[in-house]
Amino acid sequence: MIRLDDRLRCALDMLRGSAAVADIGSDHGKLTVALLLEGGCRRVIPGDISPDCLQKTREIIEQCGLQDKAETRLGSGLSILSPGECDAAAILGMGGELMVELLEDSKAVAEAMDKLVLQPMSGIEELRQWLYENNWHVMVDRLIPVGCRWYQLLSVKKEDRPDPRPEGFPSGCWLVGYRSFADRELGLKPYCREQLEKRRERLMKAAGTAGEEKLAREAGQLEQILKEMEGWN
Numbered sequence: 531m532i533r534l535d536d537r538l539r540c541a542l543d544m545l546r547g548s549a550a551v552a553d554i555g556s557d558h559g560k561l562t563v564a565l566l567l568e569g570g571c572r573r574v575i576p577g578d579i580s581p582d583c584l585q586k587t588r589e590i591i592e593q594c595g596l597q598d599k600a601e602t603r604l605g606s607g608l609s610i611l612s613p614g615e616c617d618a619a620a621i622l623g624m625g626g627e628l629m630v631e632l633l634e635d636s637k638a639v640a641e642a643m644d645k646l647v648l649q650p651m652s653g654i655e656e657l658r659q660w661l662y663e664n665n666w667h668v669m670v671d672r673l674i675p676v677g678c679r680w681y682q683l684l685s686v687k688k689e690d691r692p693d694p695r696p697e698g699f700p701s702g703c704w705l706v707g708y709r710s711f712a713d714r715e716l717g718l719k720p721y722c723r724e725q726l727e728k729r730r731e732r733l734m735k736a737a738g739t740a741g742e743e744k745l746a747r748e749a750g751q752l753e754q755i756l757k758e759m760e761g762w763n
């Protein structure tokens with residue numbers, strides 16, 4: 531069994547059972563080998579834009595003796611695949627804006643998949659808004675604490691109509707997922723409390739600055755979500 535932190539384990543669980551998976555930005559290769567050893571996947575295509583990072587993936591594949599099931603490819607994003615080659619892809623540990631670029635660049639490949647598992651390190655709001663505006667439905671949305679930081683993991687699928695948003699979720703809010711709100715995701719309450727606290731602290735120093743309005747809007751959205759959650763068991 532390969533040692534995974536809770537972030538990678540959550541991604542593995544979201545991808546469990548997919549027959550052929552692309553691991554985009556595979557780097558250390560832990561997810562690639564875990565998908566084959568524990569995830570029930572028959573084939574994995576790990577890709578990375580960096581030759582050095584892809585070499586790390588090759589090494590762990592060889593250590594695990596999985597060369598016949600994992601085919602490494604050098605290149606950017608989903609451009610290493612043809613449509614229908616994989617049922618699912620993981621794109622973890624990159625910026626949300628870069629993820630949008632990669633999905634825009636390889637629409638046919640992305641849209642042919644049953645699911646994409648995304649874990650943005652930054653630009654989460656930009657990614658969430660783009661997904662919503664382009665009819666990507668959020669099937670599962672998790673908030674995972676690892677050490678002193680939270681990670682947001684989304685499993686999404688392209689549809690031909692907008693994703694219905696739950697009642698009570700603030701309109702125009704992309705800080706957290708409406709699916710995690712609808713599903714009463716365990717991490718949502720502590721995450722929102724922490725984020726609200728941070729915004730209140732920043733607001734005290736931001737009076738009269740350009741960032742004040744955005745901080746105030748976000749604090750209001752977080753307050754609304756926390757208020758809605760008060761009635762939850």
Ligand SMILES: C[S@@+](CC[C@H](N)C(=O)[O-])C[C@H]1O[C@@H](n2cnc3c(N)ncnc32)[C@H](O)[C@@H]1O
Binds near residue numbers: 557558578580605621
């Ligand atoms: C921080 S690591 C994340 C590794 C792993 N996915 C994880 O989440 O633990 C980011 C990886 O993405 C790769 N990367 C960055 N831009 C990329 C792109 N456009 N296409 C493919 N890989 C990319 C980097 O070379 C690096 O290996």
